[in-house]
Structure formats: C-alpha cells, structure tokens
Amino acid sequence: MTTRAASPMTSTQRWTLIAAVLGSAMAFLDGTVVNVALPALQRDFRASVADVSWVVNGYALMLAALILTGGALGDLYGRKRVFGAGVVVFAAASLFCGLAGTLPLLVGARLLQGLGGALLIPGSLAMLGAVFPPESRGRAVGLWSSATSVVTVLGPVAGGLLVDTLSWRPVFLINLPLAAAVLWFLRQVPESSAYQAGGVSGGVSERPRLDVPGLLLITAGLGALSAGLLDAGNGSGFRSTSLLLTLAGAALLAAFIWWEGRAAAPMLPLRLFRSPAFSGTNLLTFLLYGALGAALFFLPLDLISVQGYTAAQAGASLLPLSLLLAGLSGVFGGLADRFGPRLFLTLGPALAGVGFWLLGRMGVGGSYVGALLPAVLTLSLGMALTVAPLTSTVLGSVGEGQSGTASGVNNAVSRAAGLLAVALFTLLMLGRFGTSLQSGLARTDLPAAAQSQMMAQRSKLAQVPPPAGLGAAQTGQARQAVRRAFADGFSLVCSLSGLMALLAGVVGFFSLSGWKKAPVRAAD
Incomplete structure (x- = not known):
C-alpha cells in the first residue's frame, strides 16, 4: 500500500490559514496576557481585586455565553463575514481598552472584546474546514494549533515586557496592527456557510432560528x-x-x-448529555478548567506582589506550561487513541491537582527552581496528559454528525467554569486574607489605628499599603504581614483547586469505564 504525499497548499488555503491563525491568536492572547497586567491595573485604578477581576470575568462572560451563538451565526450568514465582523469588533474594543480612563470603561470595553472573540473564534476552524478537503484537514488544523500555541507561549512574556517598560495599555493596543493584518489576509478567503445559495448542506431544508x-x-x-x-x-x-x-x-x-x-x-441541546461519556467529560472540564482559571488568576498577583517578580518574569515563569502543552499534547492524544482515554483522563487531572497543591506551598520568598518550577512542571504534565484526550473524547462521545455542537458546548463549559471559579475563589481569598491579615498585624508593633487603616483596605489584597508615618521597621512589618496573608489565601485557593482537579480525575475514571466511541450518524 502506498501513501500519497500531501499536496501543496493552494493560495486560498494559505491565506485562510494565516487569517485563522492571526485572528485566533488575538482572542487567545487576550484571554491570558491580561493576567500579568492585573497588579498594574489594580495599582493604577486603586481598585480592589474583586473590581479588577471583572477585567478578566467580563471577557470570559461574553465568550461563555456567546461562543455557541457565534458559531451558529457563521453557519447561517457566512463564516468569513461573521469572522471579519468579530475581528472589527475585537479591534475597536481593544482600542477602547487601551484608552480607557476608568475601570468601568475598561470593563465595558472588555465585554465588547468578548463579543468580538465569540464571533471570530468559532469561525477560524470553520473556515479551515471549508477550504481544506478531509484528507488534508488534519494537517491544516495541526498547523493552526501549532502556530496559535507558539503565539500563546510568547504572549505572556511579551505582555509582561510591555507592562514593565511602558504600561498595561499597549497590551491591548497591540491588537490593532494584528487586526489590520487579519482583515488584509481575509480578502483572499472565500465565503462559506452551512446554507449556500441554491441549496443547503447536510440536507437541512430551512435556516434554523437563533x-x-x-x-x-x-x-x-x-x-x-x-x-x-x-x-x-x-x-x-x-x-x-x-x-x-x-x-x-x-x-x-x-x-x-x-x-x-x-x-x-x-443553543445547548440537552440530548447530548444522554451520553454518559459526554456528561462525564463536560463535568471533568468544568472542574479542571475552573481550578485552572482560579489558580492562574491569582498566580501572577502572587508572583508580582508577593514574590517580587517583574511582570515579564511572571509571564516567563509559566513558559513550561505552554511548551509542554504544545509539545506533548499530540503525543498523549495519539496514545489515548490507541489505548483509550480513561487512563489519561484519570491520571492527568490527578497530576494537575498535585501541581496546584505544590503552587500553594510557595509561601513568601521561595526560589523559582526550588518552589515554583516543580509545581509548574507537575501541573503542565498533568494538563498535557489531559487536553488532547479530553477533546477527542468529547467529540467521539456523540458521533460525527454532532461533533461541532459538542465541541462548542465543551468550549463554553470550560469558559463558564473559569468565570464562576474566579468569582467564587475571589470571595474565598478575600475572606482568608482578611482573617490572616488581622492575625498577622496583631503580632506586629503597629499602632491600633494603623492596623485598622490597613484592615479597611483589605479588599486590595497584596496591594494594601502601609499607613503613612510609620518607621522603617514598622513599615517592613506591615508589608510582610500583607505578603504572608496573601500567601495564606493563595494556599487556600490552590488547595481547593487541587481538590477540584482530583475530583475531575475521579469523574474521568468512573464516567469512561467501558467507553466506546459513538457511531457515526447524521445530526438529529
């Protein structure tokens, strides 16, 4: 049997791939890069962590709520058209973010950015599927995945450098030239939809309503x-x-x-959840990605405000996570196809849980090699074991005719999990921080009035300032009490994140016993 060599890409395929990669990279970057800018945002706007968290949560809210609708709009009215609209909305929102003079304006712009992301993210892969035939589609998706992974790897480091050397504003404004390039390449991309003129695909007789x-x-x-x-x-x-x-x-x-x-x-077909594997993998996704979202929200705050990292160092410290995900996900995905996903979706989340627990043991002043790196490597390996097997299991649990909807549901679940986990864990963090700060201040030489003044600002977490008029020794005591209180709260967050990840592994073990890939069938 001979293997046919892969045919070279046509110019249309090449332009489509470039547009899809750059457009997706914008949306993925703004889901991660902003975290390293949070301490700067909190300082510039003199805001609490709960207030600043809306810069992350506003974006996640719109993605979680609208990403399924974004895919449906592309199918109905043209993937290129909706993708392009998403790029324009995203670019305009990025400009508003970069120019925002108040925190409410920034949050409003982030909501608009989430709307743009929800329009463009589903369209990127859909456009690839329209121009690449089935025999070369896997290669195209692999190139898309590799390219977006590289951008995601470098994004937090570049964002940290911008924050350190300029300010947080260029983190958003850099999207403007990227958006212009996407729109230029998009001119060469053909339009496609599930309802072409003169007929429809898949035997559907009429356009469904939103x-x-x-x-x-x-x-x-x-x-x-x-x-x-x-x-x-x-x-x-x-x-x-x-x-x-x-x-x-x-x-x-x-x-x-x-x-x-x-x-x-x-928009969420509940019939999909009749499959135990689909229900189980989405519960696993909710637990694991909720844990990941909460831990990675507070980690840059800990690294920058407690451990003394610069924003660039904080971004670079997570490079192993991106590199191992990019390098090993394909390997473990292939092994899961061969041996089944159950082992990977049990051990992977459990190992990630150990990584979360190790993150919470850093304390104050732990070294990168001795404290942070082992935690990041353990978490990275756990996620690499999980990501590709999880995606393929979600798709295989419902049959090929429903795989697109299943993928969209799983994407929405992961984003909703991060949104709700950040909100809940912020509440828990603030409670633990306040209790620990009060206890720590009681062991210092600070006057009662100074202690009360600091406690009144406890919602700022690690950026609670020492009161004016204190001596050098008392100022040092105050700052150390704040750092220790944040480390105590971060330990709680990481312990609970680890527990959620371990529960995700338990779900993977029981929900995939006797798992078999669903048969290929037409969509209901």
Missing part, C-alpha cells in the same frame, strides 16, 4: 451569579444586594436549562 431566549438567559444568569459572588467578597459577605444577585443568577441559569429542554432550536 435561540435568543436561551442566549439572554445564560448571559444574564452567568453575569448575575458572578456579580453576586464578587460583590459579597468586595463587601462584608452576603448582604442584600449580593445575595439577591447570586440567587437571581442561579434562578436564571435554572430557567436556561428548563428552556433548552423545550426550545425548538436550543
């Missing part, structure tokens, strides 16, 4: 629940406002599930 009620319910539900948790952390617990928001968010999400079970064209 699930507008579902879209509104999930957006409002996730937003209200996150706002309620963050408001509780920013204040003094669950007061009337935070409690009302939290309960309203939970009720709206319950209404979303109810509606999706009755809608004619649901």
Whole structure:
C-alpha cells in the first residue's frame, strides 16, 4: 500500500490559514496576557481585586455565553463575514481598552472584546474546514494549533515586557496592527456557510432560528451569579444586594436549562448529555478548567506582589506550561487513541491537582527552581496528559454528525467554569486574607489605628499599603504581614483547586469505564 504525499497548499488555503491563525491568536492572547497586567491595573485604578477581576470575568462572560451563538451565526450568514465582523469588533474594543480612563470603561470595553472573540473564534476552524478537503484537514488544523500555541507561549512574556517598560495599555493596543493584518489576509478567503445559495448542506431544508431566549438567559444568569459572588467578597459577605444577585443568577441559569429542554432550536441541546461519556467529560472540564482559571488568576498577583517578580518574569515563569502543552499534547492524544482515554483522563487531572497543591506551598520568598518550577512542571504534565484526550473524547462521545455542537458546548463549559471559579475563589481569598491579615498585624508593633487603616483596605489584597508615618521597621512589618496573608489565601485557593482537579480525575475514571466511541450518524 502506498501513501500519497500531501499536496501543496493552494493560495486560498494559505491565506485562510494565516487569517485563522492571526485572528485566533488575538482572542487567545487576550484571554491570558491580561493576567500579568492585573497588579498594574489594580495599582493604577486603586481598585480592589474583586473590581479588577471583572477585567478578566467580563471577557470570559461574553465568550461563555456567546461562543455557541457565534458559531451558529457563521453557519447561517457566512463564516468569513461573521469572522471579519468579530475581528472589527475585537479591534475597536481593544482600542477602547487601551484608552480607557476608568475601570468601568475598561470593563465595558472588555465585554465588547468578548463579543468580538465569540464571533471570530468559532469561525477560524470553520473556515479551515471549508477550504481544506478531509484528507488534508488534519494537517491544516495541526498547523493552526501549532502556530496559535507558539503565539500563546510568547504572549505572556511579551505582555509582561510591555507592562514593565511602558504600561498595561499597549497590551491591548497591540491588537490593532494584528487586526489590520487579519482583515488584509481575509480578502483572499472565500465565503462559506452551512446554507449556500441554491441549496443547503447536510440536507437541512430551512435556516434554523437563533435561540435568543436561551442566549439572554445564560448571559444574564452567568453575569448575575458572578456579580453576586464578587460583590459579597468586595463587601462584608452576603448582604442584600449580593445575595439577591447570586440567587437571581442561579434562578436564571435554572430557567436556561428548563428552556433548552423545550426550545425548538436550543443553543445547548440537552440530548447530548444522554451520553454518559459526554456528561462525564463536560463535568471533568468544568472542574479542571475552573481550578485552572482560579489558580492562574491569582498566580501572577502572587508572583508580582508577593514574590517580587517583574511582570515579564511572571509571564516567563509559566513558559513550561505552554511548551509542554504544545509539545506533548499530540503525543498523549495519539496514545489515548490507541489505548483509550480513561487512563489519561484519570491520571492527568490527578497530576494537575498535585501541581496546584505544590503552587500553594510557595509561601513568601521561595526560589523559582526550588518552589515554583516543580509545581509548574507537575501541573503542565498533568494538563498535557489531559487536553488532547479530553477533546477527542468529547467529540467521539456523540458521533460525527454532532461533533461541532459538542465541541462548542465543551468550549463554553470550560469558559463558564473559569468565570464562576474566579468569582467564587475571589470571595474565598478575600475572606482568608482578611482573617490572616488581622492575625498577622496583631503580632506586629503597629499602632491600633494603623492596623485598622490597613484592615479597611483589605479588599486590595497584596496591594494594601502601609499607613503613612510609620518607621522603617514598622513599615517592613506591615508589608510582610500583607505578603504572608496573601500567601495564606493563595494556599487556600490552590488547595481547593487541587481538590477540584482530583475530583475531575475521579469523574474521568468512573464516567469512561467501558467507553466506546459513538457511531457515526447524521445530526438529529
């Protein structure tokens, strides 16, 4: 049997691949690079961590709520058209982010950026699928994955350098030339949709309607629940406002599930969850990516404000995570195809859980090689064991005719998990930090008035300033008490993240017993 050599790319395929890579890279970068800028944002806006967390959560909220709708819009009205609209919206929002003079304006711009990301992310792979035939599609997706991984690897380091040498604003403004390049390459990309003129693909007789009620319910539900948790952390617990928001968010999400079970064209087809493997892998995704989102939100704050790293050093410290994911995911994905995913989706999350636990043991002043690197390597290996087998299992659990929807659901689950975990863990972090700070200050020589002044600003976490008028020794004591209190709170976050990852491994073990790939069938 002879193997046919891969045919060279056509110019159309090459332009499409470049546009898809650059567009996706913008959205992926802004999901990670902003974390290293959070201490600078907190300092410049004199804001609490709960307030600044909306710079991350606003973006994640719109992605989680709208990414399924973005894919559907591309299928309906043209993938190139919707992808291009997403690039324009993303670029305009990036400009607003870079020029924002207040934190509310920045959060509003990040919400708009999330909308742009939700339009362009699903379209990148869909455009590749339209111009590459099945026999070369895998190679194209592999090139897309490798290129976006390289950009993701270098992004936090570049973002950290920009923050250190200039400010946090260029982290957003750098998207403008990238967007211009994407739009220039996009001119050479042909239009495609699931409903071409003169007929439709897949035997569908008419365009389905968008699930507008579902879209509104999930957006409002996730937003209200996150706002309620963050408001509780920013204040003094669950007061009337935070409690009302939290309960309203939970009720709206319950209404979303109810509606999706009755809608004619649901954005979240509940029938997919009849598959134990699909339900299990999405629960695993929720637990593991929630843990990852929470830990990686607080890690740069710890590295920069407690350990004394620069923003560039904080970004570079996570290079092993990106490099191991890029280098080993394909290897473990191939092994999972050969031996089955159960072992990988059990050991991978469990090993990641150990990595989270090690992160929480850094304390104050631990060295990179002795404290941080072992934790990052362990976490990286665990995630590399998990990512590719998880993706292939999600797709294989529902059959080929529903794989696109399954992938979109899993993507939305991972982003919703990070959104809710950051909100919940911010509440827990603020509680532990306040308790630990009060205890630490009581062991210092600071006057009672100075201690009270610092406790009143505890929502700033590691950036609580020592009061003016203290001597050098007392100022040092105050700063050390703040660092130790944050390290104590970060230890709690990492311990709970580790527990969530271990539970994800348990879910993988039990939900994939006797797992078999679903048969190929047409979409329902």
